[in-house]
Amino acid sequence: MGWILILAFALAVGLALWRFARFDRAALQLVGAALLLAMAGYAWQGRPGLSGRPPPPRAAEARAESAFAEMRHDVLGRFDLADSWLTIADGYARRGDTRSAVYLLANATRQYPLNPDLWIGLGNALVLHADGAMSPAARLAFERAISLAPSAQGPRFFYGLALVQGGEFAEAEKVWRDLLAAAPAGASWRPLLEQRIALLAQLRAMIAGSRAPR
Structure with missing residues (x-):
C-alpha cells in the first residue's frame, strides 16, 4: 500500500x-x-509493512530515594495514619511514577483533610512530579500543613527542604532560621536543622563566590 x-x-x-508549471525540458x-x-x-528507509500506530509510552525511570523519604521518619515519626500513605507514595516515587504518588496523596488529604503530615507528603510529591520546582499547588499544600500544625517542626522543615530543591535558597534559609529560633533548646530535631542551615549557608556562599567578578 x-x-x-x-x-x-x-x-x-x-x-x-x-x-501547469510550463518548465522547460x-x-x-x-x-x-x-x-x-x-x-x-x-x-531504503521506509517500512510500509508496519501498521500505523503511535509508539508505546516511555517507561517511567526509577529514582533514588528522595530526601523527604530519607528523613521523614526522623522528623514526623512512624506507625501512624499518615505513615502508611506516605510509604506507598514513596514507593511510587522510587519507581518514577510521581503522578500516582500525587493522586494517592491528594486522595488521602481529601479523606483526612486535618492531617498535616499528609499535606506535607502531598507538597513533596508535587515537587517531585515537577522535577524539583515549587509549583503553586505544592506551596499551597505546605502552607496548609503549616496552618494545621503551626507549632510543629515538620511542615516548616520540609517546606524549607522543598524550597532548597527548587533553588529558592534565600526563602528556604529564612523558613529554617525562623523555625530554629522557635525551637526548644532540647528538641531532638534541632541538630538536624542546624546542620541543614549550615550546609545551605555554605552552598549560598559557594554560589556567590562563583558569580563574583574576577
Missing part, C-alpha cells in the same frame, strides 16, 4: 508540473531526478 501511494503521489506531482528532468531520489530514500 505504501508503494502504491508514493507512486501515485509522484505521478500526480509530475503531471501537475508538466501541465531541463527543469522537468531536474524535478524528475528529485522525485526519483525521494523514492530511493523511501525504498
Whole structure:
C-alpha cells in the first residue's frame, strides 16, 4: 500500500508540473531526478509493512530515594495514619511514577483533610512530579500543613527542604532560621536543622563566590 501511494503521489506531482508549471525540458528532468531520489530514500528507509500506530509510552525511570523519604521518619515519626500513605507514595516515587504518588496523596488529604503530615507528603510529591520546582499547588499544600500544625517542626522543615530543591535558597534559609529560633533548646530535631542551615549557608556562599567578578 505504501508503494502504491508514493507512486501515485509522484505521478500526480509530475503531471501537475508538466501541465501547469510550463518548465522547460531541463527543469522537468531536474524535478524528475528529485522525485526519483525521494523514492530511493523511501525504498531504503521506509517500512510500509508496519501498521500505523503511535509508539508505546516511555517507561517511567526509577529514582533514588528522595530526601523527604530519607528523613521523614526522623522528623514526623512512624506507625501512624499518615505513615502508611506516605510509604506507598514513596514507593511510587522510587519507581518514577510521581503522578500516582500525587493522586494517592491528594486522595488521602481529601479523606483526612486535618492531617498535616499528609499535606506535607502531598507538597513533596508535587515537587517531585515537577522535577524539583515549587509549583503553586505544592506551596499551597505546605502552607496548609503549616496552618494545621503551626507549632510543629515538620511542615516548616520540609517546606524549607522543598524550597532548597527548587533553588529558592534565600526563602528556604529564612523558613529554617525562623523555625530554629522557635525551637526548644532540647528538641531532638534541632541538630538536624542546624546542620541543614549550615550546609545551605555554605552552598549560598559557594554560589556567590562563583558569580563574583574576577
